[in-house]
Amino acid sequence: MEEMISKMKKIAYEDLSTKKVDRVIGFGKGDFIYEANPIFISNLEEVDLLVWDLFCVNNLSKYLINELKNYQKIGIFLKGCDSLGFNQLVKDNKVDPDNVIVYGVPCEGMIDPNKLSKKNLLKDLRYLRRVDEKLIIVTKQGEKELIAKDYEYDKCLKCKHPNPVVYSELLESNTLRNSILTDDFEEVDRIEDMNSEERYEYWSEQFSKCIRCYACRNICPVCSCDKCIFDNLDIGVSGKAKVDSEDQFFHIVRAYHVAGRCVDCGECSRVCPESIAIDKLNRKIIKDITEIYGEYDAGLNPSKSSVLVNYKLEDFDPFETSKGGK
Amino acid sequence: MKKITEEKLPELYSHISQNHDLFVPIDQDDSVNFSLWKDGANVNFDVLKTNTSPKKYIFPQCETFFNFKSEGKKLTIERIKSEEKPYVVFGVRPCDAKSFRLLDNVFLSEPMDRLYEEKRNRGIIVSMGCNEPEDTCFCNSFSILPNSIQEGVDVFTLKLGNKIFWEAISENGVELTNKLSDLLDDVTEGDLKEIEIAKSQVNEKVKELPFSNIDPNEINRDLNELFQSKIWDEISKSCIGCGSCTFVCPTCHCYDIQDYDGNKSGERYRCWDSCMYSEFTLMAHGNPRTTQKERFRQRFMHKLVYYPNNFDEYACVGCGRCVGKCPVNMNITKVIRKLGGENQ
Ligand code: SF4
Numbered sequence: 001m002e003e004m005i006s007k008m009k010k011i012a013y014e015d016l017s018t019k020k021v022d023r024v025i026g027f028g029k030g031d032f033i034y035e036a037n038p039i040f041i042s043n044l045e046e047v048d049l050l051v052w053d054l055f056c057v058n059n060l061s062k063y064l065i066n067e068l069k070n071y072q073k074i075g076i077f078l079k080g081c082d083s084l085g086f087n088q089l090v091k092d093n094k095v096d097p098d099n100v101i102v103y104g105v106p107c108e109g110m111i112d113p114n115k116l117s118k119k120n121l122l123k124d125l126r127y128l129r130r131v132d133e134k135l136i137i138v139t140k141q142g143e144k145e146l147i148a149k150d151y152e153y154d155k156c157l158k159c160k161h162p163n164p165v166v167y168s169e170l171l172e173s174n175t176l177r178n179s180i181l182t183d184d185f186e187e188v189d190r191i192e193d194m195n196s197e198e199r200y201e202y203w204s205e206q207f208s209k210c211i212r213c214y215a216c217r218n219i220c221p222v223c224s225c226d227k228c229i230f231d232n233l234d235i236g237v238s239g240k241a242k243v244d245s246e247d248q249f250f251h252i253v254r255a256y257h258v259a260g261r262c263v264d265c266g267e268c269s270r271v272c273p274e275s276i277a278i279d280k281l282n283r284k285i286i287k288d289i290t291e292i293y294g295e296y297d298a299g300l301n302p303s304k305s306s307v308l309v310n311y312k313l314e315d316f317d318p319f320e321t322s323k324g325g326k
Numbered sequence: 327m328k329k330i331t332e333e334k335l336p337e338l339y340s341h342i343s344q345n346h347d348l349f350v351p352i353d354q355d356d357s358v359n360f361s362l363w364k365d366g367a368n369v370n371f372d373v374l375k376t377n378t379s380p381k382k383y384i385f386p387q388c389e390t391f392f393n394f395k396s397e398g399k400k401l402t403i404e405r406i407k408s409e410e411k412p413y414v415v416f417g418v419r420p421c422d423a424k425s426f427r428l429l430d431n432v433f434l435s436e437p438m439d440r441l442y443e444e445k446r447n448r449g450i451i452v453s454m455g456c457n458e459p460e461d462t463c464f465c466n467s468f469s470i471l472p473n474s475i476q477e478g479v480d481v482f483t484l485k486l487g488n489k490i491f492w493e494a495i496s497e498n499g500v501e502l503t504n505k506l507s508d509l510l511d512d513v514t515e516g517d518l519k520e521i522e523i524a525k526s527q528v529n530e531k532v533k534e535l536p537f538s539n540i541d542p543n544e545i546n547r548d549l550n551e552l553f554q555s556k557i558w559d560e561i562s563k564s565c566i567g568c569g570s571c572t573f574v575c576p577t578c579h580c581y582d583i584q585d586y587d588g589n590k591s592g593e594r595y596r597c598w599d600s601c602m603y604s605e606f607t608l609m610a611h612g613n614p615r616t617t618q619k620e621r622f623r624q625r626f627m628h629k630l631v632y633y634p635n636n637f638d639e640y641a642c643v644g645c646g647r648c649v650g651k652c653p654v655n656m657n658i659t660k661v662i663r664k665l666g667g668e669n670q
Pocket residue numbers: 209210211212213214215216217271272273274275276278
């Protein structure tokens with residue numbers, strides 16, 4: 001980690017001082033050991049704030065949309081999942097890749113403070129470090145050795161691309177991390193196995209928990225409309241009322257609007273304050289796409305045509321198949 | 327003062343439920359929220375911060391003022407009457423209990439808010455002290471002690487081991503306590519000693535918390551200076567304008583009024599709104615706050631400057647929910663520090 005941090009500082013310093021970039025987006029340390037935050041650097045003095053640790057979980061790619069309105073050329077640190085988001089932003093014409101220098105950072109998986117907290121390990125946490133598949137933590141009570149994957153974010157456990165899929169500079173050789181530690185579509189299968197009433201009940205309950213803060217939308221690199229219909233009451237298709245119909249409408253529209261573009265970065269589920277299973281809906285759609293059109297990972301290969309945007313005559317006709325689950 | 331053991335709580339819950347809707351922190355799908363108690367519910371008093379705050383019982387996310395209908399030239403307006411049962415919220419932490427009072431300042435001063443008043447009067451607040459404040463708690467920065475009995479609560483409880491101590495505070499509290507007398511035991515001298523010790527221990531613990539040096543009273547620049555400050559550009563940069571902080575916050579109280587328009591009939595309702603949103607206070611000419619920086623500034627100026635100007639108290643209770651929930655870890659503690667609100 002230390003080595004990585006010095007590399008990050010070095011490259012940010014070099015590129016800012018040679019005016020190769022006029023802005024750098026990376027991570028800085030927060031108030032707690034278990035906190036890293038997005039930071040934005042234009043002054044050389046601030047380069048020293050850059051960090052890299054087990055909590056750099058945010059997908060920074062979406063910040064490019066706004067930052068490029070004020071800066072010419074931006075250097076950005078992206079992990080594997082973030083780089084998929086970046087590619088999709090490029091594909092959606094939201095970001096011009098010529099104005100971006102991607103510093104690729106291979107990722108070993110990020111640690112979820114909530115999982116530490118549930119085991120009462122967050123309080124008085126003084127130090128933590130990852131050694132391969134082990135997590136060494138030091139609290140007031142002394143040192144403990146844990147299994148890292150028990151504390152990784154859910155999204156990291158399902159990560160297929162820990163290594164950046166696009167970059168201008170790769171800061172470290174690719175990680176050999178064994179990706180996809182849990183069965184890819186196991187959870188989706190479980191929902192498909194329900195009968196339609198059970199399924200309706202499951203989703204109604206999930207969606208009724210929604211407080212409609214729209215954190216899931218705002219963090220998402222592919223939810224990038226200038227004006228979302230849920231921020232535009234004048235068009236009269238949705239209201240702000242906290243009722244089941246509106247909650248469900250929001251969730252279905254969100255899921256369908258990212259269908260085929262969702263890069264499965266898991267940010268939406270991570271940020272949901274009500275822990276709604278947003279990822280399961282996304283993954284159901286990804287599963288269907290895989291079954292209907294073959295293996296397709298949004299954000300992986302920007303030159304490949306978009307699976308739901310480009311129509312081919314020989315495309316499968318979904319109206320001929322059975323609906324929903326099994 | 328009375329007490330009850332943890333094992334007997336379900337009995338107490340079902341007793342209260344006979345005449346009231348009872349809301350308690352319930353653990354469901356791995357997250358704890360205040361919800362309606364039903365037999366077998368997984369009540370959790372170990373987690374201090376429920377996901378969202380119990381303010382939803384006095385100020386629901388959405389409520390209807392009236393229904394309307396037009397027939398020819400006639401317009402009928404039907405006022406919505408409350409028919410709900412009296413309710414009890416059990417387990418309201420001192421920070422959240424204080425937030426109820428802060429909302430009272432807004433909704434119960436003239437012109438009185440009818441819907442709010444009705445809900446407020448219908449409820450009994452059973453508060454619960456905290457023994458193990460979390461890293462993200464900073465109630466003490468707003469002079470709220472984790473074991474304090476806040477003004478306006480009806481009953482104060484404290485859970486030590488498997489004993490729950492129960493102290494009626496208001497008339498309503500006494501009435502409820504009397505109804506439960508069969509289930510509650512008297513406390514002993516030893517119990518009182520135990521409570522004393524726990525209280526003084528927690529008062530020491532809060533001094534050791536990571537945010538203990540946060541002190542908004544140290545912010546001494548005037549309104550204009552704060553408003554114009556350059557720091558807003560810097561600290562609002564990472565904010566994605568999601569509004570999570572406002573929706574989980576016990577003291578945020580902005581709302582929007584909308585019509586559900588069903589052509590010939592409809593409903594006028596209000597619902598929570600967030601200053602972090604682009605369409606907040608949208609007017610015919612557009613939005614008065616056109617950038618996220620201005621929206622972000624509004625939230626914190628409201629809590630730290632505007633509200634205190636009106637009511638002489640801060641509109642934050644240091645519950646720390648926003649600290650845990652912000653997707654980018656930007657929150658009021660960072661803002662207070664940036665504005666100079668820190669004890670050295
Ligand atoms: S983040 Fe969660 S609570 Fe907020 S709008 Fe999305 S699903 Fe709803």
